[in-house]
Amino acid sequence: MSRRLLRKLVNVLALGLSGLATAIGLFFLGAILWTLIHSGLAGVSLKLFTAMTPPPGSSGGLLNAIYGSVVMTVIGILIGGPIGMLAGTYLAEYGRTARISTVIRFVNDVLLSAPSIIIGLFVYELLVIRMGHFSAIAGAVALAIIAMPVTVRTTEDMLNLVPQGMKDASTAMGAYHWRTITSVIYPAARSGIVTGLLLAVARISGETAPLLFTALNNQFWSTNIAAPMANLPVVIFQFGLSPYPNWQQLAWSGALLITVSILILSIAARLVVSSLTPGGNR
């Protein structure tokens, strides 16, 4: 009897601890969000979106940084997205069973978890040294390299979900493989692919390390993609570590902006996925 009691006790204790662990995880998410909202909202005003990053001590906004982040993210996804989609298409269709595909999948998985600062160093060697100076385009390329593996993975997964019968039907109509892919498979997997792109955007829009020595920063308004450009993550980094209260306030507001947009993107991506797979329990 006492052994049975002991087993029950251990059971309750272990399960209680696992509930506690979950509570800890949720607590930190809540704590981070609360701090962001609490400290970030204080600086949110129209000026945040209309004024440039200020020198220490005077007031300003984040317009140039927001613009730079959007530009680099868009260029990054425009470069990384299509390449990733095509590579994913190769893995799911043409090279599904090829031996090289196994290698490519593995390499892609490694790239997916590779430290982003390494990608920054790579692009520094590749572009910044050649061009002789930091530039927005170098930052965008670094982001593209980070976005690509995400897109490859989701595209392949989503194309694999398209029923074989649909592909066979198209082939039976006499369509070439490329026609089947572009006219049947892509439309069938469209929302899944869009999800992948959304996740890739969410991933790169908060990346800081690869921008530190590619795009660097720019205190002024600049639309020249061959020149250094301000961007939210690096501004948060520099302003957050500065001793000036107005800079720190802007860092918090920028952090709030980035986090809210990324959370919205991630939730949107999940809604698309869950509408795709009814019965999925996640």
Next chain:
Amino acid sequence: MNTLAAIDPRHAPAQRLRERLFQGATFAAALVVLLLLGGVALSLLVGAWPAFAHFKLGFLTREIWNPVTDQYGALAPIYGTLVTSFLALLLAIPVSFGIAIFLTELAPVWLKRPVGVAIELLAAVPSIIYGVWGLFVLAPVLQRHVQPWIIEHLGPLPLIGPLFHGPPFGIGVLTASFVLAIMVIPFISAVMRDVFETVPDVLKESGYGLGATTWEVIWQVVVPYARTGIVGGIMLGLGRALGETMAVTFVIGNAHRIGSSLLAPGTTISASIANEFAEAVGDLYTSSLIALGALLFLITFSVIAAARLMLLRLGRRALSSV
């Protein structure tokens, strides 16, 4: 109908050309992925070469890091990287394990999805946010409330005591490990959850049928079955922790030395690069930082590769969330 054009024999050559072009384009894109990794490795090696050639093996074994005299050694950043990652895993593994158990075995169905998504959102928060939060919220709390307690109670202990000596700085190795732990928890628990879900129900049911408690089923059926996947998930988290930059840079203090105390400021490979690279003057300085990057690449590549090989056996579908 556009699609019917394929059947018309007159269009066949054009169709074949497009077919070849499209196939070629997808293959080229796939090759880009392959070449990218090679390119990264090669460019790091080339950039690191001057430092390796100048300092030889001493680069790995010396603690000195002095831009004024142009003397660089990687020991302190390597030490910092390994110690922070190890401590982070020490803190993160039990919590992630608990979360994974809660999500797969305990949570009622209506709670599973929202909690699962919330944990995944924790993974989507960019690392710089963790850095800012760690510096302005966590570090002061640790400095005021946690570290004095640690110094008072763990400091006098034999053996591990020296690890907890010194003033409570707030920022330092321990704080960095703490932030890293919070960051890797969602990654590890997501993998563990996916792995636990691959355990066949019939195995668990036979455990229950024998009268086992939930915990006994988890510990004696689920965990042994999922062992490889658990280790793979932990190593994936390790890869993340080793290479994490921004969160650590904010809270580690960037001191190029190996302190005996975990409460003292230190540095990691990625934090050194992030802090110093843009301002590095002189070829040897830049090259030494790239050499640090090459070392980091080597370390994380081996860890990630090992993790992926372990997880490969589980099939890719189960792991789409990481």
